[in-house]
Amino acid sequence: MASPQCLHSRSIPSQLPPVSQQSKALLCDLECRRLSSRHASASHKPQVPARQSRSYLKPQQSRPPQVAVAAALAEPEATEALEECPRGAQWQIHKFGGTCVATADRIREAARLIASGQQQGQQVVVVSAMGSHPTSPVKVTDLLLKMVDRASRRDQSFLLDLAAIQEKHVETAKQLLGDGRALNRFVARILDDIGNLKAMLQAIAIAGMSTDSFSDFVVGHGELWCAQLLSSALQQAGLDAAFMDTREVLVVSPASDGTTVDVEYPASNAKLDAWAHTNGAPQVIVATGFIASNPQGQVTTLKRNGSDYSATIMGALFQASHITIWTDVDGVYSADPRKVPESQCLVNLSYHEAWELSYFGANVLHPRTTLPAMKYNIPISIRNFFHLSAPGTRITDVQADIERAGVQLVKGFATIDHVALINVEGTGMVGVPGTASTIFSTMRDADVNVSMISQASSEHSVCFAVRQSDGVRAINALQARFAEAISAGRVSKVEKIDDCCILAAVGQQMASRKGVAATMFAALAKANINIRCIAQGCSEYNITVLIDQRDSVRALRAVHGRFYLAKLTIGLGVVGPGAIGRTFINQLYQQREELREEFDIDVRVLGITGSSRMLLSDTAISLDDWQEQYNSESQPADLERFRDHLASSYVPNTVIIDATASDVPPQHYLEWMRRGIHIITPNKKLNSGPLAQYQELRRIQRDSYIHFLYEATVGAGLPIIATLKHLVDTGDRITKIEGIFSGTLSYIFNSLTPDRTFSSVVSEAKENGFTEPDPRDDLSGTDVARKVTILARECGLDLDLSDIPIESLVPEQLESVASPDDFMAQLPQYDGAMQAQMAAAEAAGECLRFVGVVDCKAGAGSVKLGRYPKSHAFAQLQGSDNIIAFTTQRYSVQPLIVRGPGAGAEVTAGGVFSDLLRLAAYLGAPS
Numbered sequence: 001m002a003s004p005q006c007l008h009s010r011s012i013p014s015q016l017p018p019v020s021q022q023s024k025a026l027l028c029d030l031e032c033r034r035l036s037s038r039h040a041s042a043s044h045k046p047q048v049p050a051r052q053s054r055s056y057l058k059p060q061q062s063r064p065p066q067v068a069v070a071a072a073l074a075e076p077e078a079t080e081a082l083e084e085c086p087r088g089a090q091w092q093i094h095k096f097g098g099t100c101v102a103t104a105d106r107i108r109e110a111a112r113l114i115a116s117g118q119q120q121g122q123q124v125v126v127v128s129a130m131g132s133h134p135t136s137p138v139k140v141t142d143l144l145l146k147m148v149d150r151a152s153r154r155d156q157s158f159l160l161d162l163a164a165i166q167e168k169h170v171e172t173a174k175q176l177l178g179d180g181r182a183l184n185r186f187v188a189r190i191l192d193d194i195g196n197l198k199a200m201l202q203a204i205a206i207a208g209m210s211t212d213s214f215s216d217f218v219v220g221h222g223e224l225w226c227a228q229l230l231s232s233a234l235q236q237a238g239l240d241a242a243f244m245d246t247r248e249v250l251v252v253s254p255a256s257d258g259t260t261v262d263v264e265y266p267a268s269n270a271k272l273d274a275w276a277h278t279n280g281a282p283q284v285i286v287a288t289g290f291i292a293s294n295p296q297g298q299v300t301t302l303k304r305n306g307s308d309y310s311a312t313i314m315g316a317l318f319q320a321s322h323i324t325i326w327t328d329v330d331g332v333y334s335a336d337p338r339k340v341p342e343s344q345c346l347v348n349l350s351y352h353e354a355w356e357l358s359y360f361g362a363n364v365l366h367p368r369t370t371l372p373a374m375k376y377n378i379p380i381s382i383r384n385f386f387h388l389s390a391p392g393t394r395i396t397d398v399q400a401d402i403e404r405a406g407v408q409l410v411k412g413f414a415t416i417d418h419v420a421l422i423n424v425e426g427t428g429m430v431g432v433p434g435t436a437s438t439i440f441s442t443m444r445d446a447d448v449n450v451s452m453i454s455q456a457s458s459e460h461s462v463c464f465a466v467r468q469s470d471g472v473r474a475i476n477a478l479q480a481r482f483a484e485a486i487s488a489g490r491v492s493k494v495e496k497i498d499d500c501c502i503l504a505a506v507g508q509q510m511a512s513r514k515g516v517a518a519t520m521f522a523a524l525a526k527a528n529i530n531i532r533c534i535a536q537g538c539s540e541y542n543i544t545v546l547i548d549q550r551d552s553v554r555a556l557r558a559v560h561g562r563f564y565l566a567k568l569t570i571g572l573g574v575v576g577p578g579a580i581g582r583t584f585i586n587q588l589y590q591q592r593e594e595l596r597e598e599f600d601i602d603v604r605v606l607g608i609t610g611s612s613r614m615l616l617s618d619t620a621i622s623l624d625d626w627q628e629q630y631n632s633e634s635q636p637a638d639l640e641r642f643r644d645h646l647a648s649s650y651v652p653n654t655v656i657i658d659a660t661a662s663d664v665p666p667q668h669y670l671e672w673m674r675r676g677i678h679i680i681t682p683n684k685k686l687n688s689g690p691l692a693q694y695q696e697l698r699r700i701q702r703d704s705y706i707h708f709l710y711e712a713t714v715g716a717g718l719p720i721i722a723t724l725k726h727l728v729d730t731g732d733r734i735t736k737i738e739g740i741f742s743g744t745l746s747y748i749f750n751s752l753t754p755d756r757t758f759s760s761v762v763s764e765a766k767e768n769g770f771t772e773p774d775p776r777d778d779l780s781g782t783d784v785a786r787k788v789t790i791l792a793r794e795c796g797l798d799l800d801l802s803d804i805p806i807e808s809l810v811p812e813q814l815e816s817v818a819s820p821d822d823f824m825a826q827l828p829q830y831d832g833a834m835q836a837q838m839a840a841a842e843a844a845g846e847c848l849r850f851v852g853v854v855d856c857k858a859g860a861g862s863v864k865l866g867r868y869p870k871s872h873a874f875a876q877l878q879g880s881d882n883i884i885a886f887t888t889q890r891y892s893v894q895p896l897i898v899r900g901p902g903a904g905a906e907v908t909a910g911g912v913f914s915d916l917l918r919l920a921a922y923l924g925a926p927s
């Protein structure tokens with residue numbers, strides 16, 4: 001009986017142009033499939049022959065490189081008569097991706113690179129199909145695939161695609177090969193191919209369907225044409241170059257997973273020898289990437305990442321000394337550079353590390369493609385075709401390479417975004433064999449891929465990650481499967497948690513090293529990121545955690561920063577670049593090198609915002625000319641955007657310094673802390689503001705790793721808060737805190753003499769930068785009352801600002817004057833009253849002092865202007881001095897006294913700076 005193939009070959013329409021033998025076979029195959037889909041009984045599926053026993057590359061392993069062993073061509077026995085393809089260390093493999101050969105110029109550049117590598121030995125150059133370029137946007141492989149799709153939908157526009165492809169190649173050939181014989185040869189070949197493709201596509205259109213083998217045949221033409229262009233260009237340049245159609249050499253079989261292929265090495269070796277017998281061993285072989293034949297001799301492809309795979313297979317077949325993959329990136333990065341601007345191009349990776357990173361989507365070889373190279377320990381370099389001076393990434397397991405690169409424990413970090421966590425929980429699972437099997441076979445049956453699995457040894461719950469888009473299918477399948485166990489109470493929970501993300505740290509050197517996981521987890525904790533579950537395989541090459549999707553980029557930056565940046569890198573935002581903010585930035589500028597060099601602390605100012613304009617930087621604002629940048633490059637201020645900018649920065653630790661006197665930023669503190677941002681402030685508004693808000697902030701502070709530091713709110717740079725905290729935290733009991741807490745009022749009463757007016761001394765205090773932006777806050781006693789409230793709360797008293805009676809020095813008539821400037825202008829009219837009080841005190845041999853008291857026994861605070869003998873400690877002060885006396889259980893006879901200038905830009909900014917270093921110490925800076 002005639003085979004279906006022959007029968008149906010007659011149905012090829014006679015008006016089609018003549019087609020090649022191979023095309024005919026494919027057309028038969030196509031036609032048979034069309035019919036077999038109608039008549040299932042007439043199924044015609046090419047049978048893959050029983051696999052040859054394939055000891056992976058064993059035949060080559062057993063023979064030393066470069067030793068010629070005869071191989072069969074026509075008659076396997078007649079081996080002695082044939083020359084085998086020479087193999088060994090003299091061969092280098094280069095693979096050029098589609099972007100590297102997208103235009104005639106680029107193909108010329110590839111040819112130049114090949115020519116320059118001539119001295120290092122013979123080369124096999126594997127090429128992809130031409131990619132796209134702005135001047136020639138056709139991406140050949142994509143368009144070939146699209147043509148098949150269009151034809152199978154009977155959309156005749158594939159003819160236009162075909163014309164575009166022809167034009168791209170003919171134009172490139174003209175530019176590359178001039179107008180001589182080489183061009184004619186190439187054009188004749190492509191016209192022939194295009195004619196065949198046209199006939200095939202018409203046949204597909206008639207059948208209304210395509211097949212994999214037909215599609216493979218069409219798609220492989222991109223590589224065929226490109227390899228011919230490059231080999232012709234090399235020959236024209238005088239190189240001994242030959243074109244290799246890898247369909248004649250590489251033999252592959254479909255792998256059991258249905259999506260990849262396995263190489264038939266013995267058959268491929270034999271075919272390579274046969275090829276060499278016909279073609280000799282030229283200096284350069286330009287081979288088609290991506291395409292191969294199956295054991296039946298039909299055209300097939302190497303599937304995803306096919307051209308890279310071709311290159312490594314060639315590396316193994318030729319026993320090459322090196323494989324270079326030319327692409328458009330500098331190499332493999334320590335993290336996705338779009339997410340982590342500070343990511344670094346890795347010099348070295350082991351094959352295992354490359355596998356792990358590629359799984360997470362790093363721009364690196366597909367795991368499968370490294371296998372052939374790995375088998376023979378052939379180094380693979382990833383190089384940038386467009387940036388030749390970049391050294392690239394070398395993938396190898398050669399110990400010397402790894403040692404040269406130093407011990408970088410973690411090489412790279414990556415995330416898989418948008419996953420769902422599935423959690424199956426219940427007491428009925430404990431000690432019951434087969435539970436995991438049931439769960440995962442349910443996933444298999446529901447066609448859900450599981451990417452991360454975690455189970456605590458209590459066996460009470462199993463959780464695993466799936467793609468978010470598979471989440472509903474997964475949960476429905478599990479609920480159905482465990483319905484009985486759920487109703488019996490053996491399984492209490494089958495739940496899905498959406499919007500999660502997997503974060504992995506990869507590094508071969510992590511194995512058996514202590515502290516890597518701890519460092520990673522600490523970095524996440526410090527960035528206030530919660531870990532939902534953890535997995536680490538026994539290989540220890542990969543630590544994977546599951547976190548919330550919204551934390552994805554921040555987590556990546558936090559862990560990357562912890563391993564790659566200075567030991568401690570802090571991203572800083574300054575709110576309020578006024579007297580204190582400005583002075584602080586300048587102090588930081590002066591000290592930054594010292595911090596970096598001596599203490600490995602790298603502080604980067606990522607944003608500065610005033611009330612109307614803000615300046616942001618992704619990396620760091622350069623502090624030498626920040627004011628000019630602020631004036632010229634700032635944008636409208638927006639505290640929420642400012643926060644988001646910091647919260648999502650690549651720097652693992654972020655802090656905002658609120659250097660305003662405003663009560664607007666304090667309203668954002670809670671949210672800032674929830675977003676993982678530490679806060680440092682000289683602003684007294686929150687600590688002396690509504691008690692409930694203050695207590696909520698303290699609660700968040702206690703429950704998180706987020707710090708809130710405010711030393712400069714009392715006594716500016718003097719260690720008042722720190723001293724009090726030390727006393728309280730070490731168990732001392734505070735009885736009373738008494739002192740002069742206002743630098744402004746101290747200065748005024750230290751400087752006021754009978755021959756000076758009150759208003760002129762207030763002006764001086766303002767000019768010296770001691771006063772609040774509005775001096776009435778000082779003169780009214782409010783500023784002192786705030787400090788008393790802050791200290792009282794520090795001692796555990798639940799006082800509110802309104803609980804502190806205050807004696808104001810602001811003339812009643814000036815309380816409601818609109819601006820501080822108007823107030824200052826009108827103040828001289830009221831000098832008389834203060835002058836009189838001064839004179840009365842003087843006459844009694846006393847002086848005036850504005851004193852604040854926290855009376856812990858009475859649970860109260862007070863603020864008042866008092867008269868003190870000239871021998872009193874309060875009378876001995878100078879300038880803006882503050883003096884604070886702590887009477888405690890331990891310091892009951894003589895109080896602990898802190899004294900010194902308590903106002904002014906330099907000392908206050910110094911207090912803010914000391915908080916920053918305290919924060920750095922909390923975050924782990926060396927002491």
Ligand SMILES: NC(=O)C1=CN([C@@H]2O[C@H](COP(=O)(O)OP(=O)(O)OC[C@H]3O[C@@H](n4cnc5c(N)ncnc54)[C@H](O)[C@@H]3O)[C@@H](O)[C@H]2O)C=CC1
Nearest residue numbers: 576578579580610611660661662664682683773903904908
């Ligand atoms: N001057 C001193 O000796 C001491 C001052 N302090 C505190 O330091 C803080 C700053 O004081 P100065 O620098 O003297 O004040 P300043 O008036 O010179 O600077 C404050 C800055 O904050 C900006 N600002 C105001 N509201 C804002 C908002 N909602 N968003 C963003 N920016 C805003 C202003 O435009 C200005 O640039 C105050 O809270 C003050 O109590 C604390 C201890 C000592």
Ligand SMILES: N[C@@H](CC=O)C(=O)O
Nearest residue numbers: 742743744770771772
């Ligand atoms: N205006 C304040 C500044 C410090 O808090 C003062 O004078 O003390």
Ligand code: NA
Nearest residue numbers: 711714716718
């Ligand atoms: Na202080």
